[in-house]
Amino acid sequence: MSSTQSLPRWSQQSWMDFAVCVGQTHLFFPAPGEREPARRSREAAARSLCGSCPVQDACAEYARRHLEHGFWGNESEDERVLAGYAPAHPVGASRLRRAARKAAQHVASTDAA
Numbered sequence: 180m181s182s183t184q185s186l187p188r189w190s191q192q193s194w195m196d197f198a199v200c201v202g203q204t205h206l207f208f209p210a211p212g213e214r215e216p217a218r219r220s221r222e223a224a225a226r227s228l229c230g231s232c233p234v235q236d237a238c239a240e241y242a243r244r245h246l247e248h249g250f251w252g253n254e255s256e257d258e259r260v261l262a263g264y265a266p267a268h269p270v271g272a273s274r275l276r277r278a279a280r281k282a283a284q285h286v287a288s289t290d291a292a
């Protein structure tokens with residue numbers, strides 16, 4: 180039995196040693212009941228950190244592959260939903276409705292182009 184088998188999956192990623200977001204978890208995952216303005220502000224701060232992170236590509240690829248929740252690799256959860264990487268177990272119905280609304284707007288805008 181490997182010594183890493185009891186660790187969470189995300190803690191076994193070597194690229195995380197180079198993450199610039201250590202200790203900033205509150206920027207990458209919503210607090211319960213987070214409203215839209217707070218989400219926009221939180222995700223803008225997260226995006227700013229990701230923009231200077233040397234492991235952004237590995238992080239984004241990991242989140243897509245594992246259908247993660249939250250903000251990873253300069254990509255919001257809604258952006259991953261639009262790209263076809265929706266979390267297997269969405270946290271809330273309001274998030275689903277918002278993602279569906281954004282997907283419909285995205286389809287409408289690409290159809291009009």
Ligand code: SF4
Binds near residue numbers: 195
């Ligand atoms: S890309 Fe963003 S979420 Fe991923 S490790 Fe870097 S700062 Fe953290």
